[in-house]
Amino acid sequence: MTKIRLHLIAAAAVLCASAASAQAPAKLKVGLMLPYTGTYASLGTAIENGFKQYVAEQGGKLGGREIEFVKVDDESDPSKATDNVNKLIKRDNVDVLIGSVHSGVAMAMAKVAKDTGTLLIVPNAGADAVTGAMCAQNIFRSSFSNWQPGYAMGEVVAKKGHKKVVTITWKYAAGDESVRGFKEAFEKGGGKVVKELSVPFPNVEFQALLTEIAATRPDAVYTFFAGGGAVKFVKDYAGAGLKKSIPLYGAGFLTDGTLEAQGLDADGLLTTLHYADALGTPRDTSFRLAYAKAYKQQPDVYAVQGYDAAQMLGVGLAAVKGDTSKKAEFADALHKAKIDSPRGPFTISRFNNPVQDIYLRQVTGKENKLVGVASKALADPGRGCRL
Numbered sequence: 001m002t003k004i005r006l007h008l009i010a011a012a013a014v015l016c017a018s019a020a021s022a023q024a025p026a027k028l029k030v031g032l033m034l035p036y037t038g039t040y041a042s043l044g045t046a047i048e049n050g051f052k053q054y055v056a057e058q059g060g061k062l063g064g065r066e067i068e069f070v071k072v073d074d075e076s077d078p079s080k081a082t083d084n085v086n087k088l089i090k091r092d093n094v095d096v097l098i099g100s101v102h103s104g105v106a107m108a109m110a111k112v113a114k115d116t117g118t119l120l121i122v123p124n125a126g127a128d129a130v131t132g133a134m135c136a137q138n139i140f141r142s143s144f145s146n147w148q149p150g151y152a153m154g155e156v157v158a159k160k161g162h163k164k165v166v167t168i169t170w171k172y173a174a175g176d177e178s179v180r181g182f183k184e185a186f187e188k189g190g191g192k193v194v195k196e197l198s199v200p201f202p203n204v205e206f207q208a209l210l211t212e213i214a215a216t217r218p219d220a221v222y223t224f225f226a227g228g229g230a231v232k233f234v235k236d237y238a239g240a241g242l243k244k245s246i247p248l249y250g251a252g253f254l255t256d257g258t259l260e261a262q263g264l265d266a267d268g269l270l271t272t273l274h275y276a277d278a279l280g281t282p283r284d285t286s287f288r289l290a291y292a293k294a295y296k297q298q299p300d301v302y303a304v305q306g307y308d309a310a311q312m313l314g315v316g317l318a319a320v321k322g323d324t325s326k327k328a329e330f331a332d333a334l335h336k337a338k339i340d341s342p343r344g345p346f347t348i349s350r351f352n353n354p355v356q357d358i359y360l361r362q363v364t365g366k367e368n369k370l371v372g373v374a375s376k377a378l379a380d381p382g383r384g385c386r387l
């Protein structure tokens with residue numbers, strides 16, 4: 001072979017290689033900012049698992065772009081949240097933020113996302129402000145607002161004829177807003193919240209407050225706790241002898257992902273949430289089988305929310321052909337979409353929060369069994385949002 005021919009072949013090879021790399025879009029960097037330690041650690045893991053399950057089902061790509069992950073443990077600590085999210089944006093150059101579980105952390109993320117225009121999908125935290133006063137075109141939620149399950153349970157408890165309720169929760173946005181949603185519907189239905197009790201997050205010293213509940217003798221108790229704190233609260237409530245005398249109702253986080261640890265102390269509890277075990281739909285059944293196979297455990301609401309965060313990202317990215325700078329088109333696609341969730345199909349409100357059925361569930365053995373739909377297509381009012 002002549003020298004010239006060799007040069008030509010080499011040049012052609014270089015051209016082909018650069019043409020191929022020009023065609024393959026850059027990987028999409030997804031920053032997972034979730035708790036991997038502390039009372040919400042298992043919630044963060046379930047969200048990551050669900051997210052990765054959907055991406056794997058799509059062959060590792062969304063909107064034509066291969067997905068690459070960067071992870072940070074936010075420890076459910078709002079005081080570290082701004083630094084953590086800035087690192088993801090400035091040091092790691094993520095294209096999309098996924099996080100978090102804790103409402104205080106999510107509000108810090110929302111502020112930075114709004115200031116920098118970075119796309120954010122919240123896969124759990126219910127802080128009403130995220131799709132209310134702090135809302136933005138580039139901030140979405142695949143989960144719920146704290147108001148939603150609380151409001152649905154307020155209607156249920158009022159309809160049961162209870163008149164006098166004590167509430168107990170962690171003193172931070174999620175607890176406060178869950179109680180506020182409950183109270184709004186319960187008092188509209190003729191009941192009265194006679195006492196609002198709380199402990200600081202993530203404190204689990206409940207004894208003094210349980211004694212106070214026993215002395216107050218309400219018709220029922222409404223609560224928001226989740227993760228490790230929910231396990232301890234349900235066990236302590238039963239241990240104090242209250243389960244027999246004063247019915248306990250909660251936002252469904254009280255018994256989701258926690259039943260193995262709560263055992264019989266959770267049996268019979270009624271909660272409201274946008275998911276239940278054994279919904280029995282083909283969509284949910286195939287999701288649950290695939291999740292159990294991949295992760296050797298049963299999925300919970302957090303796994304579903306992670307899965308749906310990835311679905312929402314996929315819908316938006318498909319509409320903008322992988323170009324995250326096209327924010328209006330991305331949002332437009334989500335507002336028109338019906339998300340085919342294991343929880344049942346849901347839509348996205350103009351405030352970027354799911355409009356979804358809230359189920360009434362009852363703990364039976366190790367499952368949150370579906371009792372019925374407590375509130376059909378419940379939409380958060382998006383108070384304070386100007387979009």
Ligand code: PHB
Nearest residue numbers: 102103125126174226253
């Ligand atoms: C929240 O902080 O918004 C939060 C945390 C855990 C849950 C639900 C809501 O299970």
